[in-house]
Amino acid sequence: MLGVQSFSFMVFPRYRGLILVLTFLCYTTFHLSRKPISIVKSELHYNCSSRGGNPNNESNSTTWCDWKPFDQDNYKELFGALDNAFLVAYAIGMYISGIFGERLPLRYYLSGGMLLSGLFTCLFGLGYYWNIHQLWYFVLVQIFNGLVQTTGWPSVVTCVGNWFGKGKRGFIMGIWNSHTSVGNILGSLIAGAWVSSTWGLSFIVPGIIIATMGVICFLFLIEYPEDVDCSPPLHHVSNPDEKGLEAGHSISDGSLNVSTHSRENIIDVAETGKEPPEDREAISFIAALRIPGVVEFSLCLLFAKLVSYTFLYWLPLYIVNVAHLSSKEAGDMSTLFDVGGIVGGILAGLISDYTGGRATTCCTMLVLAAPMLFLYNSIGQNGFATSIVMLIICGGLVNGPYALITTAVSADLGTHESLQGNAKALSTVTAIIDGTGSVGAALGPLLAGVISRSSWDNVFYMLISADVLACLLLSRVVFKEMRGWCGSYTRKRGFKEF
Numbered sequence: 001m002l003g004v005q006s007f008s009f010m011v012f013p014r015y016r017g018l019i020l021v022l023t024f025l026c027y028t029t030f031h032l033s034r035k036p037i038s039i040v041k042s043e044l045h046y047n048c049s050s051r052g053g054n055p056n057n058e059s060n061s062t063t064w065c066d067w068k069p070f071d072q073d074n075y076k077e078l079f080g081a082l083d084n085a086f087l088v089a090y091a092i093g094m095y096i097s098g099i100f101g102e103r104l105p106l107r108y109y110l111s112g113g114m115l116l117s118g119l120f121t122c123l124f125g126l127g128y129y130w131n132i133h134q135l136w137y138f139v140l141v142q143i144f145n146g147l148v149q150t151t152g153w154p155s156v157v158t159c160v161g162n163w164f165g166k167g168k169r170g171f172i173m174g175i176w177n178s179h180t181s182v183g184n185i186l187g188s189l190i191a192g193a194w195v196s197s198t199w200g201l202s203f204i205v206p207g208i209i210i211a212t213m214g215v216i217c218f219l220f221l222i223e224y225p226e227d228v229d230c231s232p233p234l235h236h237v238s239n240p241d242e243k244g245l246e247a248g249h250s251i252s253d254g255s256l257n258v259s260t261h262s263r264e265n266i267i268d269v270a271e272t273g274k275e276p277p278e279d280r281e282a283i284s285f286i287a288a289l290r291i292p293g294v295v296e297f298s299l300c301l302l303f304a305k306l307v308s309y310t311f312l313y314w315l316p317l318y319i320v321n322v323a324h325l326s327s328k329e330a331g332d333m334s335t336l337f338d339v340g341g342i343v344g345g346i347l348a349g350l351i352s353d354y355t356g357g358r359a360t361t362c363c364t365m366l367v368l369a370a371p372m373l374f375l376y377n378s379i380g381q382n383g384f385a386t387s388i389v390m391l392i393i394c395g396g397l398v399n400g401p402y403a404l405i406t407t408a409v410s411a412d413l414g415t416h417e418s419l420q421g422n423a424k425a426l427s428t429v430t431a432i433i434d435g436t437g438s439v440g441a442a443l444g445p446l447l448a449g450v451i452s453r454s455s456w457d458n459v460f461y462m463l464i465s466a467d468v469l470a471c472l473l474l475s476r477v478v479f480k481e482m483r484g485w486c487g488s489y490t491r492k493r494g495f496k497e498f
Contacts, residue, residue, distance in 0.1 A: 128199055164411075
């Protein structure tokens, strides 16, 4: 028995490293395949006068170089329809995806979704070679792609949650969640390489990449530590006297505090044997909603993701219109927002681990994001250096709360103490939170397409309002976290005086 435990301790970190890298690469390719549409928009509807006269000499039309049907004055609404087709399908499918994710083998579910996502991403690009100009074709491809991409997030978060316990979860997942920004950056660079010459390849190459990664996932993904004779990690401290703020988190009042002095290290390997397979029963949708904090963080993410995805889909076009850069230059410049997102996600996880307040960390960053968005719209294009600094800061403050909620918070709630050790709730909880957030992700680009017809200033006012609402929706949880801190301080002070 001792030999088996020693072997488990030796190989466990290696397997965890493999899972962390593999899931990181998997979700990087998901975002890599989503990004091209935002880069290609400015090519589908271009200022043709900058390219000279019509080479066919048929007319003096300023839309001769545009891709029909996006050559009309309502092109922004059509772009919004493309974004919305993907995002609405994604939001609806996410609620269903979590249920399937709890009941199907994650390796098959995730790899199958990646292969299908690669197919539909390629089909969008093939519209260029097949000379397709019907809007319904591109909308239909976006709908199917949105549905199959819902297999990704619940699967990777569940897999990581199965391997990593409570200790330093925010910091680890903050680093791990940089796959979102890394995928956006790579997607922008890959799409930008062909956007001005053969925009179909801007989709086909990412499609091939995600499909290839799906095959690798099928070959190497390991769902549970028990599958390779390793013990599962601890998700909660076992000492009942340490269930307060200092031990981990104040569960009874719905706040999400994490330990700053927890004795758990990164490995957090349980000294007990394997979890019996029969104990892993999927949780119902209603039961998942009853977990303290799920509703608040879900609604907060709705508005936080609205802001993040508006930038994801519209930032390159905004830079083209305001800074008057080329499509490739705007795409490259937009990657700075994602660079800031990487830093913001890591800082949010690190700060929330140290302070013990997930909600407070999110709320603070949301409060700071509002004025920074206003400043970026006001002075962000005054110079090259100013644009770089403002994009990085805005990216960090906007994506920090979004990253924290979709990773560490989802994992905390999915392994909540009230579930009595049933980690099978993780996929459903993750799907509920991210599915609700995806409703905001669908609304943001759609509203931006409509509002931008009046002015880009109004788009930023919408984003600032969404940040404020996201902050307000977390106020109850923030208050309880602060009350927990005050109670902890009072108890410590009382003990010292005694």
